Amino acid sequence: MAVQTAESRTGTPLTAGALVGPATVVTVIGLVLPVLLLLRYSLNRYDPRELMIETVTLENYVKFFTDAYYLEVFLTTLWVASLCTLVCLVAGFPLAYVLARTRARFKNVLIILVVMPLFVGNAVRAAGWMTLFGSRGFLSVTLMDLGLTSAPTEIMFTTQAVLIGIISVNLPYMVLTLQSVIEGVERQMEEAALSLGAGPITMFRRVLWPLALPGIIAGTILTFILAMNAYATPVLLGGPEFKMMAPLLFGQFQLGNWPFGAAVAFILMTTTLALTALAAFLMGKRIRAG
Known part of the structure; x- marks a missing residue:
């Protein structure tokens, strides 16, 4: 029996290595090497005639x-990205709570309605918003027909249009992430807090929020990353005057300025990773502190 246990212990690292090995190779080839190549490109110099000159310089940064x-x-x-993430959290938590606590037969229908925006691409979704927000769009025409406005309402190519578009893309991710965590919180814990004299706000602050914090962290990180890297929505709803990082770096690549485009991409990536890691660390520290 002792020999068999030793053999099983000896074989475990080999088995684990065999399972992790292919994933590690794929990660290195598909993620690490492109990032290193991106970093190397960002240290080159741009020349209009030669496009990219091999060197090592920080002038792009x-x-x-x-x-x-x-x-x-x-x-x-x-x-x-921060505002869209905050709105998604504030609007998504009540919706996720309702979905998690609903026992009705139409719960699956509600979930389908939440995820339905994900069935179409960002460009198609943005085109739908364009028909609604245009000066001759449905919203503007409706307001004029009701006599609420005397002139066309122009929402297209504004910051508000971009915010609404990004929130509509990210909200389902926040809701689904929170729903799965809230469903793991026993309803009896909420009822116990209420029966002991805690009001709904106190129950939420002292019971539900701490227990749902892992889902809040995951949903916040996910929606923030998506908002930071948004491309189609700012381009289609914000117009040429509204600039965000993803359209900026794409424009640099279109112009052939690969070194500066790579620097913009690397700044965007490192900023997103640093902020999400900081948020996860602070919230995780709060969880451990109780």
Whole structure:
């Protein structure tokens, strides 16, 4: 029996290595190497005639952080992503709670309605918003017919249109993430808190919110990453005057400025990873503190 146990212990690392090995190879080839290549490109120099000159320089990063235009694009992306994530959390939590606690037969129908926006691509979804927000769109025409406005309401190519578009894309991810966590919270714990004299707000703050915090962290990180990297929605609903990081770096690649485009992409990636890691660390620390 002892020999068999030793053999099983000896074979476990080999088995684990055989299982993890293919995934590790795929990750290195599909993620690590492209990121390293992106970093290497960002250190090259752009030349209009030769496009990219092999060298090692930080001038692309210096250009980005010393130019007021690029800093404005960077800060706009940050606050749009943060605001969209906050709205998704505030609007998604009640909806996720209702879905998690509903025992009716039409629960599956409600879930389908939540995920239905994900059945179409971002460009198609944005085109739908365009027909609604245009100066001759459904919203503008309806408001004029009701006598609420005397002139066409122009929402297209505004910050509000971009925010609504991104929120509509990210909200289902937040709802589904929160729903799965809230369903794991026993209803008896909420009823016990209420029966002991806690009001609904106190119960939410002291019982439901801490227990649902892992789902809140996951949903927040997911929606923030999606908002930071949004491309189709800012381009179609924001117009040429509204700039975010993803359209900016795509435009640089279109112009053939691969070094600066790679630098923008690397800044976007590292900023997103750093902020999400910081948020996860702070919330995780709060969970451990109780």
